Structures are given as structure tokens and as C-alpha cells.
Amino acid sequence: MKGAWLWGGAIALLLWLIPGPVIGANLPPLHPHPLPFLFQAFTAAEEEDYFAALESTPLGALVWSDFPITVGFDLVGENPAQAQAWLAAVRQGLQDWQVYVPLIETADLENADIVVVRSRPPRQIxxxxxxxxxxxxxxxxxxxxxxVYLTPTDPPRLAHRFTVYISPHQGQRQTIGTARHEFGHALGIWGHSPNREDVLYETQVSNPPPISPRDLNTLKRVYQQPTRLGWPLTPRQ
Ligand SMILES: [Zn+2]
Structure with missing residues (x-):
């Protein structure tokens, strides 16, 4: 019967809209993590950075505290043979950062810290x-x-996960440059450099630069900042 079906549908919809219990919790206080070992080795040729140009977030610094950071590739249904050129370019961008930061590839997309999607970024209209x-x-x-998500630990910790979109419609050199730039954001450089010789320069240049001492100095400063990420949640009293 049509009426009954509609009624059933309406009930299902209502149930669907009833919110589940919300558990109040206090945000972890802002607190820095110890500087990761590899980051201590960054040699600052000149004490220059663009830290002042970065944006703040409600979480504090977007730093990772569990290493290695895991990176997965979502080919969006494309088979690896056809996505070969894109994969090679994105892996090159990753390798450039692996010199300085412990990053490893994983096939476990669900639990990867950073998922790189072979797609143009969705436009936010x-x-x-x-x-x-x-x-x-x-x-x-x-x-x-x-x-942001909560780790399945007791007590839960506040954690983050990055999704990086990299277009499959660029040449090899530009794809490497885009990957290098977006990995810089995912590692914690939340903002842009005013200098076109830095990987995190705000607009794409025809000849993408390698990771600069300024990029590294900036990243190192980011990892010295306080954050709410990686710290346990305290239940609200
Ligand atoms: Zn950017």
C-alpha cells in the first residue's frame, strides 16, 4: 500500500534525523611535542623563514607526532599502469620530503595519515x-x-588526517611541483611563502623549485609550536 509505504518512509527519515548522544569533552590544551629527531638536523644556512606568513588554526600547529607518517594513493578507479606517470610524479614529490621527514607509503587507505587522490580538487562553491x-x-x-578525528585509544587523542588532491591533467614537472607543494601543507606548513623560490609559494610557477632552506626552517618552526593534536581529550566534568 502506497500510504503505508510513505508512512514507513517518514518514520525512517525521522529516526535518521534524531541525533545520537553527544559526549562533551574538553579540547586538549595547546602544548608542543618534542621536536622530531630528523627535524633537529635541518641545517639553517641562513636563519630565514616565512613562519610569520602562516595561518593559525583552532587546533594550533598542524603537526604530526606519530612517525612515520603514512601516505596512501587513491587512484579513483584507475589502474596503476594507466596512472603510472601521475604516480611517478607524485612519488617524486614525496621522495623530496622523505629526505627530511619520516614518511612511508601504505596500501591501507582507510588508516593512512595522508591520502593523495588522483583528481582535480572539488570546487567549493x-x-x-x-x-x-x-x-x-x-x-x-x-x-x-x-x-579531525579521535583515536580509538583510552583516553582518545585528538588526531588529524589529510586529503590531498592532485590533478591528473598536468605535465610531469608541474605534477611533481604540485605534489611537493601540497605535501608541504600536509606536513604542517599551513599558509604560503611570499617568495617564488620556495615550494610553498602561493602560485604555481613554470619551473617548480626544490625544497628551500626557508621551507625547511619554516617547517622546523611549525614543529616547535603548541598544538592540540596528538594529546588526550579530558572528559568534561
Ligand atoms: Zn598552497
């Missing part, structure tokens, strides 16, 4: 209600986003 129009940003070749 926003609605301007007062002007009654859509704001459609320009298409990008790469993007890094993070998400």
Missing part, C-alpha cells in the same frame, strides 16, 4: 545569500584539506 549569487572559485591543480 559558496552561496552569497545577500547578493543572491554563487561564488565559484577558479579551478585548481592541487589542494590539501584536513579532518
Amino acid at each position: 559558496t552561496i552569497d545569500r545577500t547578493a543572491g549569487r554563487l561564488n565559484i572559485p577558479a579551478a585548481q591543480h592541487g589542494q590539501a584539506r584536513y579532518q
Whole structure:
């Protein structure tokens, strides 16, 4: 019967909308982690960085505290043979950072710290209600986003996970440059450099530069900052 079916449907929808219990918890206080061993070895040729240009986040510094950081590749249904050129370029971008930071590849996409998606970044269209129009940003070749979750430990710790989109529609050199740039964000450089010779320069250049001493000095400073990530949650009293 149609009516009954509709009624059943309505109940299912209502149940679906009933929120589950929300457990109150206090955010972990901001606290720095010890500087990872490899980062101590960064040699600052000149004491220069662009730390002041970075953005702050409600979590504090977006630093990793469990090493190695795991990186998975989501080929979005493409088989590895056809995605070979993209994979080689993205792996090159990863290898450039592996010299300084413990990063390893994993096939376990569900638990990877950083998932690199072989796709153009989804455009984030926003609605301007007062002007009654859509704001459609320009298409990008790469993007890094993070998400927060709780670790299944007792007590749970606040943790983050990055999704990095890298377009499959670029030449080899640009794909390497994009990967290097987006990995820089995922490692914790949340913002851009005003200098075009840095990997984290805000716009793409025709000849993407290698990781600079300024990139490394900036990353090292990020890892000396306080963060809420990696610390346990305290239940609300
Ligand atoms: Zn960027």
C-alpha cells in the first residue's frame, strides 16, 4: 500500500534525523611535542623563514607526532599502469620530503595519515545569500584539506588526517611541483611563502623549485609550536 509505504518512509527519515548522544569533552590544551629527531638536523644556512606568513588554526600547529607518517594513493578507479606517470610524479614529490621527514607509503587507505587522490580538487562553491549569487572559485591543480578525528585509544587523542588532491591533467614537472607543494601543507606548513623560490609559494610557477632552506626552517618552526593534536581529550566534568 502506497500510504503505508510513505508512512514507513517518514518514520525512517525521522529516526535518521534524531541525533545520537553527544559526549562533551574538553579540547586538549595547546602544548608542543618534542621536536622530531630528523627535524633537529635541518641545517639553517641562513636563519630565514616565512613562519610569520602562516595561518593559525583552532587546533594550533598542524603537526604530526606519530612517525612515520603514512601516505596512501587513491587512484579513483584507475589502474596503476594507466596512472603510472601521475604516480611517478607524485612519488617524486614525496621522495623530496622523505629526505627530511619520516614518511612511508601504505596500501591501507582507510588508516593512512595522508591520502593523495588522483583528481582535480572539488570546487567549493559558496552561496552569497545577500547578493543572491554563487561564488565559484577558479579551478585548481592541487589542494590539501584536513579532518579531525579521535583515536580509538583510552583516553582518545585528538588526531588529524589529510586529503590531498592532485590533478591528473598536468605535465610531469608541474605534477611533481604540485605534489611537493601540497605535501608541504600536509606536513604542517599551513599558509604560503611570499617568495617564488620556495615550494610553498602561493602560485604555481613554470619551473617548480626544490625544497628551500626557508621551507625547511619554516617547517622546523611549525614543529616547535603548541598544538592540540596528538594529546588526550579530558572528559568534561
Ligand atoms: Zn598552497
